[in-house]
Amino acid sequence: MGDVWEAVKAVGTGFATTFMHLFRKPITEQYPEYKRMMPVRARARIILTRDPDGGERCVACSLCSAVCPVSCISMEAGEREEDGRRYARWFRINFARCIYCGLCEEACPTSAIQLTPEYEFAKRDILDFVYEKEDLLVDHQGKDPEYNYYRHAGIVTGVGGKGEHIGESEPVNIRSNLP
Amino acid sequence: MLTWIAGFIVLVVKLVAILFFLLMAAAYLVWVERKFLARLQLRYGPNRAGKFGLLQPLADVVKMLTKEDVVPDGADRVIFRLAPAVVAGTAFLMFAVVPLGRDLTLFGRSVPLVVTDLNVGLLFAFAMSSLGVYGIALGGWASNSKYALLGSIRGAAQMISYELSLGLSIVPIVMLAGSFSMVDIVNAQKGLPFIFVQPLAFVIFVISAMAETKRIPFDLPEAENELNAGYHTEYSGMRFGLFFLGEYVTMMVFGGLVAVLFLGGWRGPWLPPFVWLVIKILLVAVFMIWVRGTLPRVRWDQLMTIGWKALLPLALLNVIVTGALGLIMSP
Amino acid sequence: MTLYGFLFYIVAAIIIGSTAMAVTRRNLVHVVIYLVLSFFGTAMLFYLLGAPMLAVLEVIIYAGAIMVLFLFVIMMIRVDSLEEVIPPFRQRLPAMLLGGLYLGCALLMARGTPGAGASLPLLTASPKELALYVFGEHWFTIELVSLLLLAALMGVLNLGRMKADEAGKEKSA
Numbered sequence: 001m002g003d004v005w006e007a008v009k010a011v012g013t014g015f016a017t018t019f020m021h022l023f024r025k026p027i028t029e030q031y032p033e034y035k036r037m038m039p040v041r042a043r044a045r046i047i048l049t050r051d052p053d054g055g056e057r058c059v060a061c062s063l064c065s066a067v068c069p070v071s072c073i074s075m076e077a078g079e080r081e082e083d084g085r086r087y088a089r090w091f092r093i094n095f096a097r098c099i100y101c102g103l104c105e106e107a108c109p110t111s112a113i114q115l116t117p118e119y120e121f122a123k124r125d126i127l128d129f130v131y132e133k134e135d136l137l138v139d140h141q142g143k144d145p146e147y148n149y150y151r152h153a154g155i156v157t158g159v160g161g162k163g164e165h166i167g168e169s170e171p172v173n174i175r176s177n178l179p
Numbered sequence: 180m181l182t183w184i185a186g187f188i189v190l191v192v193k194l195v196a197i198l199f200f201l202l203m204a205a206a207y208l209v210w211v212e213r214k215f216l217a218r219l220q221l222r223y224g225p226n227r228a229g230k231f232g233l234l235q236p237l238a239d240v241v242k243m244l245t246k247e248d249v250v251p252d253g254a255d256r257v258i259f260r261l262a263p264a265v266v267a268g269t270a271f272l273m274f275a276v277v278p279l280g281r282d283l284t285l286f287g288r289s290v291p292l293v294v295t296d297l298n299v300g301l302l303f304a305f306a307m308s309s310l311g312v313y314g315i316a317l318g319g320w321a322s323n324s325k326y327a328l329l330g331s332i333r334g335a336a337q338m339i340s341y342e343l344s345l346g347l348s349i350v351p352i353v354m355l356a357g358s359f360s361m362v363d364i365v366n367a368q369k370g371l372p373f374i375f376v377q378p379l380a381f382v383i384f385v386i387s388a389m390a391e392t393k394r395i396p397f398d399l400p401e402a403e404n405e406l407n408a409g410y411h412t413e414y415s416g417m418r419f420g421l422f423f424l425g426e427y428v429t430m431m432v433f434g435g436l437v438a439v440l441f442l443g444g445w446r447g448p449w450l451p452p453f454v455w456l457v458i459k460i461l462l463v464a465v466f467m468i469w470v471r472g473t474l475p476r477v478r479w480d481q482l483m484t485i486g487w488k489a490l491l492p493l494a495l496l497n498v499i500v501t502g503a504l505g506l507i508m509s510p
Numbered sequence: 511m512t513l514y515g516f517l518f519y520i521v522a523a524i525i526i527g528s529t530a531m532a533v534t535r536r537n538l539v540h541v542v543i544y545l546v547l548s549f550f551g552t553a554m555l556f557y558l559l560g561a562p563m564l565a566v567l568e569v570i571i572y573a574g575a576i577m578v579l580f581l582f583v584i585m586m587i588r589v590d591s592l593e594e595v596i597p598p599f600r601q602r603l604p605a606m607l608l609g610g611l612y613l614g615c616a617l618l619m620a621r622g623t624p625g626a627g628a629s630l631p632l633l634t635a636s637p638k639e640l641a642l643y644v645f646g647e648h649w650f651t652i653e654l655v656s657l658l659l660l661a662a663l664m665g666v667l668n669l670g671r672m673k674a675d676e677a678g679k680e681k682s683a
Binding site for chain 2: 539543546562563565566567569570573574575578579581582585586636637
């Protein structure tokens with residue numbers, strides 16, 4: 001008999017709880033009228049950022065394309081005549097395929113490819129989801145305002161010689177074994 | 180001849196009116212359920228299509244009618260197509276014996292507000308409810324899918340188990356009213372609705388009715404987190420819509436049965452009889468939705484234990500006690 | 511022919527047709543469906559003959575419960591087709607003979623009864639009259655049948671218990 005009483009009490013508590021819910025304000029956020037602030041690192045639309053000097057960060061190394069689990073990134077590499085900087089001749093992301101995993105951002109050595117919290121893009125035609133370089137390239141540094149790849153590495157572009165980059169020590173003189 | 184034709188016209192008008200009423204009521208019962216359930220769960224529910232989402236049922240109907248009707252490979256085509264109609268058809272037929280109000284007097288003729296006042300009306304409703312099992316069992320079997328088959332096996336077992344307690348729980352009511360006719364049962368509740376006379380029968384009936392309509396906490400045949408959608412996994416478009424419709428019409432019919440058997444049918448002060456019946460049906464439906472918003476789904480063995488070891492013996496005991504009391508108290 | 515007579519022949523045709531289909535189908539689920547249709551026809555016949563109570567009970571018990579159990583078993587053990595289990599002729603012979611005998615008896619009875627050709631009377635037996643007749647005049651038969659059912663029930667219970675015991679032994683072994 002005690003069991004029955006326990007069961008009735010338990011069920012009754014449940015009913016009371018749901019009944020009380022009727023008089024509480026719903027916790028739903030009504031989306032189109034109220035848009036929640038997304039965290040800075042939320043992963044949605046992908047952009048190609050520039051370095052602080054205004055140059056393209058992307059060096060068309062294809063690491064993002066290689067790491068992409070759904071193979072939605074493709075590009076062609078090119079080299080600039082005047083300073084030998086590598087860049088992407090064309091850069092294409094098929095957002096209809098993209099799963100917003102963020103692996104490309106992790107793989108990128110130059111912080112060029114970044115995911116932004118901008119999640120609101122829906123389209124009528126699936127082909128409109130194929131974004132070209134001019135759609136992707138933006139005029140800011142994204143989440144990494146300081147970083148400029150060419151100030152840390154590379155000598156061809158003439159930004160700095162051996163041992164002259166930021167955080168780089170003088171090259172070891174391999175002809176001398178003296179400590 | 181003239182009376183015959185007039186009777187025929189009255190019958191057709193009644194059928195059309197009740198069918199229209201049932202379809203609209205079922206559509207808006209879905210709306211009521213979604214709204215009320217949402218509030219129980221601290222949500223808003225549909226509020227985009229029209230004011231308060233009132234056009235949502237219409238939008239749903241249009242959506243279901245325009246969707247593609249898929250028949251899966253290896254399905255038994257004829258049975259697959261027929262099964263939803265069985266579910267919806269039996270549900271509609273059940274309503275034929277529910278009296279909607281006092282006899283109307285039109286042009287000097289008395290028109291009873293019930294499609295047919297069978298002298299075995301109550302049993303007719305149960306017969307139709309037991310035939311509804313076929314739609315579920317055959318629909319699941321004909322789909323040629325594991326989930327659907329499992330769902331339909333569960334459905335068949337559950338519905339025949341609970342039909343017993345459902346049927347036995349109303350035997351005391353029939354004893355008290357002395358008739359299977361729904362109109363007579365309503366007339367027998369002139370003084371006191373049977374819920375006060377037979378509270379145990381009421382509880383058993385409502386629980387069994389919830390199991391018969393396959394609603395939470397007894398929705399094992401369509402348990403969406405184990406079986407996708409159970410017996411209607413493979414259905415799409417309006418064929419799925421018919422299953423859906425059948426479920427909600429059955430809910431209305433059981434609401435009507437509870438109202439007629441236990442709550443005094445269309446009896447009530449001040450308001451017109453039909454309004455009272457609608458209010459009582461809605462009360463039962465809202466209670467069912469409240470249960471859905473509160474209780475979790477029971478386990479399979481618990482379902483069988485409740486049905487066979489709790490409800491059935493209690494219903495039998497109720498029958499015996501009522502019969503004995505009736506014998507003692509009768510002069 | 512009266513309207514009732516007309517309906518009678520239609521319903522009878524449905525019953526005979528669906529029963530014939532039920533006997534000849536290979537797919538077991540189709541067999542069940544035709545049998546249900548046959549029971550449904552029988553129920554309509556009962557209703558036509560003025561026994562609504564019997565009609566509804568036929569639908570509830572036979573079409574609604576027993577055939578659902580059949581369907582349940584067929585779906586559970588997954589025998590969808592009878593292709594492999596067509597019995598040889600000598601096994602079918604007794605059944606055919608019995609069937610023929612039954613049909614002959616029915617025909618003889620129909621011809622021998624003087625009132626068989628009369629048109630159907632428009633009578634309706636209310637549930638109360640039916641109950642008084644069955645439980646008043648045939649109470650002994652009812653008790654016998656219920657004893658038979660009780661015996662069957664206990665037999666099934668015993669079988670189930672034996673199976674459970676064996677399973678228990680296997681588990682412990």
